[in-house]
Amino acid sequence: MILITLLFIWSVMGFLRTYHTFKQKQVIFDDHFTMTICMMTTMASSFVFGLYVTFLLPDFQMVSILFGVWIGWKIGSELRNPAKLNGLYNGTMGGIMGTMLGAVIQNPDLCNIPIESETMIAGNTYGIAFFAACLYTLILIFIQYSFRV
Structure with missing residues (x-):
């Protein structure tokens, strides 16, 4: 659990850095770029945070979905008008998908996946959490790179 908590903190710090960049450079993009960046x-963000919240608090799955809605609203409201609804929709969908993946990883019987032991479930949990952190960091690097003018 400590590794998942550290990966969650790492992802939150990356999100806050990207959000700060949004606030600084919100006037320089056109609508197409705004929609693409908001969607991505x-x-x-909501997928990865939903996954981590489901791993850390498995009994509170609704919290991870609401966290995704909040992320979508926050990012969408920082950008221009067409991005508000897009951010809300994508934040909700990412939160739902992260919650579903986290629930299936912790309880593979939901999808009839044959897992023999608890150590396999723990290994899958840590593997997916680490992979999600690496992929999310790469996505945030690409987003930060796209803000260079």
């Missing part, structure tokens, strides 16, 4: 950031 909200979907990836």
Whole structure:
């Protein structure tokens, strides 16, 4: 659990850095770039945060979905008007998908996946959490790179 908590903190710090960049450079993009960045950031952030919240608090799955809605609303409201609804939608979908993946990883019987032992479930949990952190960091690097003018 400590590794998952550290990966969650790492992802939150990356999100806050990207959000700060949004606030600084919100006037320089056109609507197409705004929609693309909003969609990518909200979907990836809410998916990863939904996954981590489901791993850390498995009994509170609704919290991870609401966290995704909040992320979508926050990012969408920082950008221009067309991005608000796009951010809300993608944040909700990412939160739901992260919650579903986290629930299936912790209880593989939901999808009839044959897992023999608890150590396999723990290994899958840590493997998916580490992979999600690496992929999310890569996505945030690409987003930060796209803000260079």
